[in-house]
Amino acid sequence: MIFEDLECWKHARQVASDIYTLTRREEIARDFGLCSQVQRAGVSTMSNIVEGFERMHLQEKLQFHNVARGSSAEVRSLLYVIEDNYPRLSAEVVVVREKAVATGKLVTGLIQSTESRKLKVFRLLSPIFHLLSPLGF
Secondary structure, three states: OOHHHHHHHHHHHHHHHHHHHHHHOOOOOOOHHHHHHHHHHHHHHHHHHHHHHHOOOOHHHHHHHHHHHHHHHHHHHHHHHHHOHHHHHHHHHHHHHHHHHHHHHHHHHHHHHHHHHHHHHHHHHHHHHHHHHHHOO
């Protein structure tokens, strides 16, 4: 499997694309700080999904996936700022925010799946460590 196969990455990619489309609108394009921040949060979501996926250690995977989930929440929060300050973009913002919510839920599922793998590894290795502990390991 490659990261491009991950549903959460596909969704995050679409959200990032939608954010760039939204922030090119004439009404908001000159709000450089807000546009830059929401763009960076959107890109961060998809990038951290990938970084976590490519890591070998489960704890590192979880760290990056949790950052991705946080970035997805940041996107949602910033979309409220856009909606509140640029009401003509409201309908478009709501659609992008709904996609960001779906992305966050998919990332949460990825985290839960990774955590369950971590528990399985622990359960598998626990008896081995127990046997080695009397030997001073």
